[in-house]
Amino acid sequence: MSLLFSPIQLGNVTLDNRVIIAPMCQYSAQEGCANDWHMIHLGHLALSGAGLLIVEATAVESDGRITPGDLGLWSDETEAALAAVVQAIRRHSPIRLGIQLGHAGRKASSRAPWEGGQQIPVAEGGWLAHAPSAVPHLDSELPPRALDAEGLARIKQAFVDSALRADRLGFEVIELHAAHGYLLHEFLSPISNRRDDAYGGPLENRMRFPLEVFQAVRAALPAKTLGVRVSATDWVDGGWDAGQTVAFAQALKALGCDFMDASSGGVSPRQQITLGPGYQVPFAQRIKRETGLPTMAVGLITEARQAEQILQEEQADMIALARGMLYDPRWAWHAAAELGAQVKAPHQYWRSQPRDQKALFGDIRTGQR
Numbered sequence: 314m315s316l317l318f319s320p321i322q323l324g325n326v327t328l329d330n331r332v333i334i335a336p337m338c339q340y341s342a343q344e345g346c347a348n349d350w351h352m353i354h355l356g357h358l359a360l361s362g363a364g365l366l367i368v369e370a371t372a373v374e375s376d377g378r379i380t381p382g383d384l385g386l387w388s389d390e391t392e393a394a395l396a397a398v399v400q401a402i403r404r405h406s407p408i409r410l411g412i413q414l415g416h417a418g419r420k421a422s423s424r425a426p427w428e429g430g431q432q433i434p435v436a437e438g439g440w441l442a443h444a445p446s447a448v449p450h451l452d453s454e455l456p457p458r459a460l461d462a463e464g465l466a467r468i469k470q471a472f473v474d475s476a477l478r479a480d481r482l483g484f485e486v487i488e489l490h491a492a493h494g495y496l497l498h499e500f501l502s503p504i505s506n507r508r509d510d511a512y513g514g515p516l517e518n519r520m521r522f523p524l525e526v527f528q529a530v531r532a533a534l535p536a537k538t539l540g541v542r543v544s545a546t547d548w549v550d551g552g553w554d555a556g557q558t559v560a561f562a563q564a565l566k567a568l569g570c571d572f573m574d575a576s577s578g579g580v581s582p583r584q585q586i587t588l589g590p591g592y593q594v595p596f597a598q599r600i601k602r603e604t605g606l607p608t609m610a611v612g613l614i615t616e617a618r619q620a621e622q623i624l625q626e627e628q629a630d631m632i633a634l635a636r637g638m639l640y641d642p643r644w645a646w647h648a649a650a651e652l653g654a655q656v657k658a659p660h661q662y663w664r665s666q667p668r669d670q671k672a673l674f675g676d677i678r679t680g681q682r
Contacts, residue, residue, distance in 0.1 A: 318654030324538030324571035328364035336413040345385025346394035359406035362645035362656030377416035415490030419444035493579030540572035545596035548584035617648035
């Protein structure tokens with residue numbers, strides 16, 4: 314039996330398999346609203362046979378967008394636009410749906426990657442970013458505004474409000490984004506958090522706001538499957554590291570966290586990342602081993618047998634794919650065929666089953682009148 318294609322329980326949700334489509338920013342929304350691109354993009358991925366599709370980083374307030382094209386869920390308009398996409402997926406796919414909620418922090422007001430990714434000046438339609446401290450991501454950028462008590466309360470409530478909207482839309486899983494140098498990660502890392510109050514300094518203080526956000530969302534949705542994506546290391550000496558990540562994960566577990574999604578980096582341009590196949594898997598393995606939380610491994614996992622081995626060796630509980638899934642949206646089909654497993658596919662595609670893979674979609678009829 315393939316572990317990759319075995320079910321797993323996450324909170325109150327059972328996934329058919331352990332192939333996870335990781336959230337991937339599209340920078341294609343209009344004032345936070347999903348549009349035809351999201352309908353095509355997410356609808357396409359919903360037919361992939363994966364166990365869970367997590368919608369891209371979705372801003373909890375307008376100023377929390379990375380770029381003007383970021384998806385949002387902060388208003389009735391953004392909720393209605395995303396509802397149309399979710400409803401279309403529900404009509405045609407049994408895939409479980411998740412959403413990643415986040416706030417860009419000091420990395421807000423940026424151009425899309427294909428436009429250079431640089432900070433947009435306020436005079437050119439940008440906006441002043443908010444962060445734990447008035448420390449810019451790049452020295453050349455306008456410093457963000459350090460959040461005061463009112464700002465912290467506003468953003469915490471924004472996470473709760475967006476989570477309630479996600480629940481109303483029918484998302485079964487919510488992931489809070491505390492990775493890649495965005496706001497919650499910025500509080501965790503001493504590189505970006507220079508505060509001298511209860512939210513800065515020692516580890517306990519730097520974890521305080523992300524934990525408060527998680528606790529507020531958990532209180533609002535006590536039965537919802539709720540997890541966190543974390544950057545397990547900043548890849549910078551003196552920054553956030555794997556040991557602190559474990560402490561954070563243990564605190565989250567005590568508050569009712571259902572899973573951890575282990576990524577890395579993003580908070581500093583000084584990061585020195587050693588790339589290689591499965592280079593982030595050891596982070597997921599350590600979190601799993603030291604906390605017992607279900608973990609997702611992500612990062613240069615491209616082959617079916619590579620993914621299967623990670624699970625068989627108990628390095629992680631799920632495999633999350635991002636770029637690999639964009640390159641091959643039928644990755645789960647191909648992996649199941651290679652590992653002798655089955656996936657769910659729409660009836661309209663049943664006749665695509667290769668002749669030497671008769672069991673890929675189960676016991677089906679592919680005749681034609």
